[in-house]
Amino acid sequence: MIPYENLKILNRPFEEKLKNKFSDFLEKGWYILGNEVAEFEKEFAAYHQEQYAVGVANGLDALILSLKCCGFKSGAQVIVPSNTYIATILAIIHCDLIPVLVEPDARTYNIDPLAIPAAITDRTVAVMVVHLYGQCCNMDPILKLAKIHQLKVIEDCAQAHGAKYKNKLAGTFGDFGAFSFYPTKNLGALGDAGAIICKSEEDQQRLRQLRNYGSEKKYHNGVIGYNSRLDELQAAFLRIKLPHLDEINTHKRKLASIYDRHLNDSFIKPKQEPGYANVYHIYNILHPERDRLKQYLSEHDITTEIHYPVAPHDQPALKDHLKNFGYPVSAHIHQHTLSLPCSFAHTEEQIHYIAGILNKF
Structure with a gap:
C-alpha cells in the first residue's frame, strides 16, 4: 500500500528532537505565548527576509486577522480565485465582506x-491571491x-x-502573507497552527492585539479581538x-520531476x-476519467486525493454568499483533478512505481 500521506513516516526524521522538545516544554511549565512562539516568529520572518511575523492558531485565522487588520467596512468586496479551498472564502465572509470570484488560468x-x-x-478593497498546489501566482500584473x-x-x-516567483518568496509580495501549518503542509506542525507575515510595525502590533482578545496589556482590551494564539x-x-x-521542498521537487x-x-x-x-x-494531474482512474489506482494499492471535489460556487454553505456564474474553468479543474502521492515520506522508487501504473491505465 502506498498512502497519499503518512505523517508518522514524514515526522520520523524529527522524532527524537520532537520528543526532547516536548520534555523541555513540559519542564518549563510555560504553555501560552512563551519563548518558543517569540523565537519561531523571528526565525520564520528571517527565512522570508522580512521583519515581522505573527503566530496565530491556524491558517483560517491567519486570513481572517489579515483582513481584520485592514479595517475594511462591512460589505466591501474582495476578489478571490473561483477554485480555491473554502477557507479562503470563509475568511472573507467571516469579516462581513463580499467574495467576488475570478477564474483561474487554466494552465x-x-x-x-x-x-x-x-x-x-468601486466597492473592491482587496485581492486575496492563493498560491495553489505550491506554485506562486503571477504576481507582477496583480501588484500593478x-x-x-x-x-x-x-x-x-x-x-x-x-x-518563489522571480526569486522572491510567497508571502512577501502583498500587505499580508497568511500561512497554515496544518500537519500535511510542507512545513507542518503536529496540530493546527498558522502565521502572518506583515510589512509594518503598526500592522504587527494590531495583529498581536487581535490574536489575544484585543489586548496589548493583560486585562486591558483596546479592540474587539479573538483567541487565536499560536x-x-x-x-x-x-x-x-x-x-x-x-x-523537504527539494525532495518533493525531485519526486515531481519523476512524474x-x-x-x-x-x-x-x-x-x-x-x-x-x-x-x-x-x-495534481487532470484526466477526463478522473474517478475511474482514482479507483484503478486504489485497486493497485495507491491512495490519491482530490483537491477539491466540489467547487466553492457549488458548496451548499456558500449558496447565499456567491453569485453562481458557473465558472467553467474552475468547474473543469474540480471535475478532472487528481492529487498523486508526492510527500517527504515517499521514496523515488515509489513514485517510479506509481508512474508505471498510471501509464498502464
Missing part, C-alpha cells in the same frame, strides 16, 4: 490576472493592478511554504522543522513556468 490553476480587471468595482486601484493584496500561502508547543515543533523546509518525465501525454501535468519555483505541496 497554472492560479488566479488569472487578465480576468481581475472586469471584477473590480492593486497599485492602480489602491487595493490591498493578501496572499493565501497555505500551500506555498518556500515557493500554541507554544506547536511553535517549538515548527522550530525543529523550519531549518529542514528547503530540504514530469515519466507520465505519458494522456495526463495533463502541472505547468512549470519560467521564473517560478514550485514546491509541489500537491502534485
